[in-house]
Amino acid sequence: MAITLKINGEEKSVEAPPDMPLLWAIRDMLGMTGTKFGCGVASCGACTVHVDGEPTRSCQAQVGDLEGAEITTIEGLNSDVAAAVQSAWADLDVVQCGYCQSGQIMSAVGLLSENAKPTDEDIDSYMWGNVCRCATYTRIRAAIHEASKRMEA
Amino acid sequence: MNIKTTRRAFLQGATAASAAMVVGLNAKGAWAAGHGGDFVPNPFVRIAPDGSVTVVLKHFEMGQGTSTGLATLLAEELDAKWEDVGIEFAPADTAIYMNTLMGVQGSGGSTAIANSYMQYREAGAAAKSLLVQAAASEWGVDASEIEVQDGMVSHGSNSASFGDLVGMVPEGATPNPQLKDPSAFTKIGADKLARKDSKAKTDGTAIFAMDVMPEGVVFAVLKRSPKFGGTLTSFDASAAMEVEGVVDVKQTPMGVAVYATNTWAALKGREALTTEWDFSNAETRSQDEMEAEYAAAMDEAEGLPARAEGDTAGALEGAAKTIEAEFHFPFLAHAPMEPLNSVVQIKDGKAQCWDGCQFHTVTQGAVGAVSGVGPENTSIETVYAGGSFGRRANFSSDYEVEATMAAMALGDGRPVKLVWSREDDVRGGYYRPMTKHRVRAGVDADGKLVGWHSIMANKSIFKTTPMDEAVVVDGVDIFSVEGVADTEYAIPNMSVTLHDMETAVPMLWWRSVGHSHSGYAMEVAMDMAAEAAGRDPVEFRQDLLAGAPRSLAVLNLAAEKAGWGGDLPDGWGRGVAVHKSFNTHMAQVAEVSVTDGKVKLERIVAAVDCGVPVNPDVIRAQVEGAIGYGLGHVMRQKITFTDGEVDQSNFPDYEPLRISDMPKVEVHIVRSSEAPTGIGEPGLPPAGPAVANAIYAAMGKRVMHLPMVDDGVEFS
Numbered sequence: 001m002a003i004t005l006k007i008n009g010e011e012k013s014v015e016a017p018p019d020m021p022l023l024w025a026i027r028d029m030l031g032m033t034g035t036k037f038g039c040g041v042a043s044c045g046a047c048t049v050h051v052d053g054e055p056t057r058s059c060q061a062q063v064g065d066l067e068g069a070e071i072t073t074i075e076g077l078n079s080d081v082a083a084a085v086q087s088a089w090a091d092l093d094v095v096q097c098g099y100c101q102s103g104q105i106m107s108a109v110g111l112l113s114e115n116a117k118p119t120d121e122d123i124d125s126y127m128w129g130n131v132c133r134c135a136t137y138t139r140i141r142a143a144i145h146e147a148s149k150r151m152e153a
Numbered sequence: 154m155n156i157k158t159t160r161r162a163f164l165q166g167a168t169a170a171s172a173a174m175v176v177g178l179n180a181k182g183a184w185a186a187g188h189g190g191d192f193v194p195n196p197f198v199r200i201a202p203d204g205s206v207t208v209v210l211k212h213f214e215m216g217q218g219t220s221t222g223l224a225t226l227l228a229e230e231l232d233a234k235w236e237d238v239g240i241e242f243a244p245a246d247t248a249i250y251m252n253t254l255m256g257v258q259g260s261g262g263s264t265a266i267a268n269s270y271m272q273y274r275e276a277g278a279a280a281k282s283l284l285v286q287a288a289a290s291e292w293g294v295d296a297s298e299i300e301v302q303d304g305m306v307s308h309g310s311n312s313a314s315f316g317d318l319v320g321m322v323p324e325g326a327t328p329n330p331q332l333k334d335p336s337a338f339t340k341i342g343a344d345k346l347a348r349k350d351s352k353a354k355t356d357g358t359a360i361f362a363m364d365v366m367p368e369g370v371v372f373a374v375l376k377r378s379p380k381f382g383g384t385l386t387s388f389d390a391s392a393a394m395e396v397e398g399v400v401d402v403k404q405t406p407m408g409v410a411v412y413a414t415n416t417w418a419a420l421k422g423r424e425a426l427t428t429e430w431d432f433s434n435a436e437t438r439s440q441d442e443m444e445a446e447y448a449a450a451m452d453e454a455e456g457l458p459a460r461a462e463g464d465t466a467g468a469l470e471g472a473a474k475t476i477e478a479e480f481h482f483p484f485l486a487h488a489p490m491e492p493l494n495s496v497v498q499i500k501d502g503k504a505q506c507w508d509g510c511q512f513h514t515v516t517q518g519a520v521g522a523v524s525g526v527g528p529e530n531t532s533i534e535t536v537y538a539g540g541s542f543g544r545r546a547n548f549s550s551d552y553e554v555e556a557t558m559a560a561m562a563l564g565d566g567r568p569v570k571l572v573w574s575r576e577d578d579v580r581g582g583y584y585r586p587m588t589k590h591r592v593r594a595g596v597d598a599d600g601k602l603v604g605w606h607s608i609m610a611n612k613s614i615f616k617t618t619p620m621d622e623a624v625v626v627d628g629v630d631i632f633s634v635e636g637v638a639d640t641e642y643a644i645p646n647m648s649v650t651l652h653d654m655e656t657a658v659p660m661l662w663w664r665s666v667g668h669s670h671s672g673y674a675m676e677v678a679m680d681m682a683a684e685a686a687g688r689d690p691v692e693f694r695q696d697l698l699a700g701a702p703r704s705l706a707v708l709n710l711a712a713e714k715a716g717w718g719g720d721l722p723d724g725w726g727r728g729v730a731v732h733k734s735f736n737t738h739m740a741q742v743a744e745v746s747v748t749d750g751k752v753k754l755e756r757i758v759a760a761v762d763c764g765v766p767v768n769p770d771v772i773r774a775q776v777e778g779a780i781g782y783g784l785g786h787v788m789r790q791k792i793t794f795t796d797g798e799v800d801q802s803n804f805p806d807y808e809p810l811r812i813s814d815m816p817k818v819e820v821h822i823v824r825s826s827e828a829p830t831g832i833g834e835p836g837l838p839p840a841g842p843a844v845a846n847a848i849y850a851a852m853g854k855r856v857m858h859l860p861m862v863d864d865g866v867e868f869s
Contacts, residue, residue, distance in 0.1 A: 017397050020417055028372065028415035033364035034357020036539075037416070038490055039575040043804040046490065074357030089355040093347065093770060096778055097216030098354030099361060099490040099539025124813035131804060133490045133540050134216045135781020137815035139774070 008076025018064025034074035045130035055110035096134035204316030211250035218771035230277030234304035257514035263831020278330035380797035382435035382657035403562035456650030463646030468604030472595025483791035491539020498568035509538025585663035600686035636671030672838025710760035715742035728846025730839035735831030743843035779836030785810025
């Protein structure tokens with residue numbers, strides 16, 4: 001059946017069963033590949049998108065439940081918080097393989113949108129569900145602090 | 154025809170002679186071949202009329218920073234402006250893009266910078282010399298008086314950008330590469346040079362194999378034998394074909410392929426598939442049985458000699474004190490963040506493979522052979538790899554061959570994208586070999602280490618591979634015992650023996666290979682020996698490394714920077730380890746805290762000597778990452794078996810290191826002038842034992858059975 005999803009401000013129609021996870025609709029049906037498949041069981045965070053502003057594991061969100069929701073993917077980030085996060089990420093060269101980083105950034109934007117000055121403990125707690133097998137974690141912490149500073153400026 | 158395809162055709166048509174050209178032998182007319190307006194002085198770089206410089210990468214990028222490293226080497230000698238430098242992955246073409254330390258086009262063994270250091274510098278210098286000749290000819294001045302800086306060529310009041318000079322290199326000009334004295338480097342060794350892959354990896358535009366979906370692509374997953382070595386006897390696809398989106402189901406030599414219009418439908422179709430297997434040649438043992446066989450082998454026989462120096466038995470017998478330790482290291486999966494996948498299209502007598510390709514020569518050969526079109530008709534488009542840790546390189550190119558077989562079984566010329574789920578990955582074999590390692594060591598009355606006996610048991614990685622003859626010596630795979638048999642410690646009486654175990658489970662190099670376990674056993678047992686000798690662990694090691702100045706220097710540097718011997722808060726402990734691997738010298742001091750019996754990793758101070766540090770910030774990143782990757786596995790990751798089936802399946806039960814586990818890491822880099830050596834792997838081996846020694850210092854517990862949670866260690 002045709003389901004209408006609002007992604008990055010645009011309405012998109014996908015022919016998919018209602019229980020298809022949003023992840024696969026975004027990637028395989030709509031060809032937007034910035035959102036990644038890592039585990040399929042909400043255990044790694046690589047597939048994180050925002051649904052109505054909340055970081056959400058798209059591998060568990062079913063398209064049938066999302067009509068009318070505002071979905072934002074890495075491709076659609078355009079807030080001041082996102083700009084601070086992405087510029088800090090690039091300037092600190094956080095990435096290694098990079099495959100988890102869309103999800104890390106979507107979660108970091110979620111964190112800083114709720115808490116503009118997180119402590120290391122706040123970061124560890126909020127970002128716990130985003131796995132980085134390259135273990136870029138020390139730089140993720142540093143980049144979130146740096147983004148927090150840039151948001152003040 | 155666009156520039157890209159023209160250049161590719163040029164590169165693929167080039168011969169070994171053009172590879173030789175970059176060492177300045179003969180490049181006559183090489184750049185004059187048609188290439189869509191770009192200046193292509195050699196197969197490693199091209200310069201566009203707009204001044205942009207593209208460095209062609211013979212190594213893939215799995216996060217290790219090689220794309221930045223190769224660009225640094227070339228741009229240094231070219232004197233390009235860093236912001237103008239872009240990167241592009243080379244096609245599979247072994248004659249041009251061989252890893253000179255491996256003999257094939259491919260990446261591994263922490264060799265990328267080591268084997269490219271001179272080659273990419275020479276390629277940059279050769280290109281610069283031609284631009285200089287173009288300017289000299291244009292301005293009528295002597296080439297030796299021309300200066301080049303940041304992409305600009307100048308002489309007196311004359312100046313031209315690289316882009317201005319494209320198309321002006323005189324016919325017949327010969328490159329005259331002159332390498333800089335290292336004191337003139339501005340990029341090599343610069344403390345911070347922005348990574349070339351950062352931006353695309355922070356805005357979602359970086360393309361991994363998982364993101365490659367050519368026109369007409371069919372998504373596929375494969376149902377494999379649940380036990381290694383099983384063979385398919387029958388299957389029933391009727392329920393699978395009922396799943397919305399499933400388009401076909403086919404048997405392949407590697408399992409049953411389920412094809413669909415999207416990955417999710419393929420996965421659901423596979424769940425609905427029923428299969429029957431013959432396990433008569435399969436691994437059907439459980440973990441306890443396998444471990445008991447390892448232990449029995451070690452009890453019953455001496456094993457194959459891997460090192461025998463002096464009179465170890467006599468030395469241990471005469472020792473004032475001896476220590477004994479028995480270590481267990483589990484099978485481990487690599488579990489790179491991007492599950493394995495590859496896209497293969499076979500059409501019109503040609504095969505095309507899109508892949509985060511680590512082993513170009515092998516994969517080109519395998520896809521060419523399996524598809525029947527031959528390697529010469531097989532092209533590989535390399536894209537970013539979402540991690541590997543060794544997994545994407547193996548002698549059978551397993552997942553690319555699966556994709557090829559799936560494309561052949563479908564047989565209609567459409568591109569087939571074969572995706573592994575995380576469960577496929579965790580259960581897919583090619584593991585770090587399970588290893589048991591017993592150590593007996595003795596010290597004399599003066600506190601000197603006088604004898605060391607290591608008995609090891611594991612399955613060889615290299616036996617039956619094309620490298621068998623090269624690395625298996627008298628039955629001993631040198632990678633099974635590396636890190637012990639070739640230790641730098643001056644131990645007067647030392648013997649290492651190996652029991653070569655068998656299982657149908659495929660083994661593979663896993664970040665730092667044999668060092669991933671040998672470093673742990675060596676360095677924990679060394680701490681026990683130091684304790685038996687009544688000596689400080691750093692001082693005890695200093696003595697034994699007197700003849701290994703570079704390792705001694707990093708040991709001293711790490712100890713100094715960590716404040717070795719200084720006070721720590723109550724409940725904290727400090728531990729040290731030093732281990733050479735991939736020709737790189739690495740020492741680490743770990744600090745842990747213990748609260749209510751629970752251990753927290755607080756800080757690791759690392760000191761590294763990897764020769765000339767080409768990109769210090771990439772080196773720091775690799776050490777940080779190798780420490781984290783290693784420690785996650787040391788803490789709680791393992792692969793085990795029940796009746797031949799893998800017990801774990803996904804991250805909830807193959808629990809990776811998370812951000813809250815990650816200690817602070819400081820990396821101190823020796824400003825060496827020696828040739829560059831590896832950095833992707835050497836950060837891993839010392840991390841585990843440094844932490845184990847810190848845990849002992851904090852709570853008096855020796856941890857010898859990995860993962861640590863299986864040895865009674867609780868983490869906060």
